[in-house]
Amino acid sequence: xxxxxVTALAAGLAHSLFLAGGGVYxxxxxxxxxxxxGVGAGGGGGTGSTPPAGDTDxxxxxxxxxxxxxxxxxxxxxxxxxxxxxxxxxAGGAVVAWGCGRQGGLGEGWQGMVMREQERGGVGPxxxxxxxxxxxxxxxxxxxxVVEE
Numbered sequence: 001x002x003x004x005x006v007t008a009l010a011a012g013l014a015h016s017l018f019l020a021g022g023g024v025y026x027x028x029x030x031x032x033x034x035x036x037x038g039v040g041a042g043g044g045g046g047t048g049s050t051p052p053a054g055d056t057d058x059x060x061x062x063x064x065x066x067x068x069x070x071x072x073x074x075x076x077x078x079x080x081x082x083x084x085x086x087x088x089x090x091a092g093g094a095v096v097a098w099g100c101g102r103q104g105g106l107g108e109g110w111q112g113m114v115m116r117e118q119e120r121g122g123v124g125p126x127x128x129x130x131x132x133x134x135x136x137x138x139x140x141x142x143x144x145x146v147v148e149e
Contacts, residue, residue: 015084062098086099095133
């Protein structure tokens with residue numbers, strides 16, 4: 001059901017990512033999801049104030065924030081999945097993150113906002129790096145970004 005061949009895969013604790021046609025698609029547990037409004041065509045980018053629809057096994061396009069302005073279908077060039085969060089690297093060198101940020105995987109500023117992510121779903125997409133990034137990786141609770149100097 002994806003619009004183009006899958007060019008990359010990433011798997012987290014209970015979610016999966018697919019890179020297809022320059023866009024990133026997500027499915028899995030609600031607590032690793034982008035916030036409401038951050039999944040599906042035309043999403044406005046969520047703030048974590050309302051829960052996602054719930055767990056899903058149907059891949060949905062991740063939308064919102066820099067993913068909407070990065071170019072056609074987000075123009076994502078790389079993806080990474082942590083335990084409960086995800087990262088997308090855009091062709092322009094920006095890094096966007098979403099999901100659970102309780103342990104800091106979404107950046108220091110998002111820890112307080114997501115203490116109840118088990119109840120209400122994840123947050124994001126949020127911008128971790130605005131430009132200059134060349135690669136991303138994610139661990140269980142952390143994110144890594146290589147930035148070109």
